Amino acid sequence: MPQQHYTSGEFAKKAHVSIRTIRYYDQKNLLKPAMHTKSGARLYTDQDFAKLQQILLLKYLGFSLSDIREMTIGSGDQQLLRESLQIQKRLAEEQLEEMKNVVGAIDSTSKALEQNEQVDWSKMLNLIHLTSMNQSLSLQYKNATNISARIRLHRDYSTNKEGWFPWLFKNLHLKPGMKVLELGTGNGALWSQNIDRLPEGVNIILSDISEGILADAKSEIGENSEFQYAVFDAQKIPFVDNTFDLVIANHMLFYCDDIPQTLKEIRRVLKPNAPFVCSTYSKRHMHEITDLVQSFNSNIVLSSTNLYERFGLDNGEQILSQYFNDVTCHKYNDSIEISEATPLISYILSCHGNQNEILLNHYPEFKHYVDEKVQGGFHITKDAGYFVAK
Template sequence: MKKEGYYSSGQFAKMAEVSVRTIRYYDKQNILKPSYVNENGTRFYSDRDLARLQQILLLKFLGFSLDDIREITVDTADYHMMKNSLEQQHKLIQDRIEQMQLVETAIRDTADAITKDHEPDWSQMLRLIHLTGMETSLKRQYQDSTNITARINLHQKYSVNKQGWFPWIYQQAEIRSDMHILELGCGNGALWTENLDKLPEQISILLSDTSEGMLRDVRRTIGAGDIRFSYRTIDCADIPCEDHSFDLVFANHVLFYCDDIDQVCREIRRVLKKDGLFICSTYGSLHMKEISQLVQDFDPHIQLAADNLYERFGLDNGAGLLHRHFTQVDLSRYEDSIYLKEPEPLIDYILSCHGNQNQYLLNRYKDFRNFVQKETQKGFTITKDAGIFLCRV
């Protein structure tokens, strides 16, 4: 018996303009399960399933494998998740267009070289191989960029301190004309996009990150025409810049991710001018503690982070680590908290974390959303315990 509001496999396939065989294959691959199976084993699909199928088909068109699609598709049972998913897919399309433009240029250059010299330019051929193999890295870059944006959005929109984290850091830096500035781990570039109107016209800023995807997002946001900015993938432990070349170096929530913090500090000190300033941020043990407690109350198996990063480099032990390399180290705390009454931004933040939460939450999204909505409807306060170290040689 058919259930109202549901479509048979044949109807569903016709609506999506795919074959029934494709629908069955996605079912077997655990990528798209039917919303309802009747007592005879007949499968039925809903409008929500159609939205998910469209997402799957788009990702497949973009060149992602079924294993990739299984990992990066999300439950579209909520309009907010759907909107986020579409925005993420738009970024993927932009990345893929840029990639294919590079491939097109490389193919043309390689063909021209063969026509001219009657033999291939092997360095150009290697570049072509690299470009056509970029698909495997797109997923990771896209996820990183999306995740960091979700975390920043929670702070930007719901923080009690109306000055904002990035304007506050900018104020501490006392940026002047003609400075040469390096940011290590620039993420989505929020330090600069939120302060563009304050930046002097005569200034040089090198934005770096290990993720090419993040750098592409920042370049799009700032605009390629802003000649004050340049972009480069950089490993913090091996900065490819000359000695004493920067007046100011930023590392915003970066050092606790580094394998060798001492080596990173040595490199930063090397590229800093003798009267330069190094600003690095981190947090303490109380930071966002209510969020960890919230997910634990829902499911005690959930861990939002494999490690407590503040134990590696935090507000309590950071000064001691920095004093090994800098003669003056001053701590400035940022007084703030988060207050909100709606579940979606908090859920986005939780799903963006580096822990095991997606393993337990994505298949129970509706239950989790109801749980968070109940916890936030009367107001939910989140502690912030963050600050910056200002370091001089």
């Protein structure tokens, strides 16, 4: 069946937006026409409606046009589109929950006024201010999306079928009644994937600097009395000395602005001889992905900071030995074998470098390039592990 094309006017009418809006999105490189006629008129396809839907909903949810442009890279790819729709759903659910809170506050305020009771206007104003700050949540959700893309690549294409999280959990050696603190919990995968293996009576405090990401972890783990949640910076842990039987930092220590201060805090809240388990990776870890993008465009840098240089497998023992007496390293034996482009591209787009601004206008060429590279199989080295420090 031949693909149908729509003029700007037909496309705008069918989408219930103005022609001016369609032209504006073209000028801003948000929604380019599928093709032009010989006279230069814009032509759109049914596939372009999917991208327009994304743009309009993300705009409604409070994202800036520059955010939207980055978030809709590769929207013509069906798998990336499905992933984007799930993200949009979560954003809409979050806003719905906030609006329910506002409605509840309005009802209680109205009731107080009817009964001539004193109204706590500051509480009402704080709630409305919080709701109006919805745009600030965009970074949190983009971070959560990035974490999901990275976990999917490892989960679905790693050769070690035990998986990182079950392997790490097994090596924590949790015992009944232990009091545990995890710093930088992320989306809680360490616990949600091992929930049936928790010993009885263990008390686990999950922390993160991001309230939004911690909410995602709570949602993944579900209602479970063993878990408590706390938002704080690991450089200032809000617990007294000698509190925990175990502290965990899973691929997070290299993100801390002041690693020495963080380690001092961890040592302070640990009980005597209790272990600190922290994971990281080396320079060799997944270097093939960096090689791949730089062979496409040498200006692409996937990370402005080489995190393994801040705290990695090669220098981690030296750093930890300044604060702990007994430090041992344990390696995870794994690699990635993949022959599909989309999961690899999702991972690349999730990185914290300049790749998105470079790939924004070159996604089709990049997709074709990665398709060719992974055809017949593509090997990715994994060099990760954890330290135990006491």
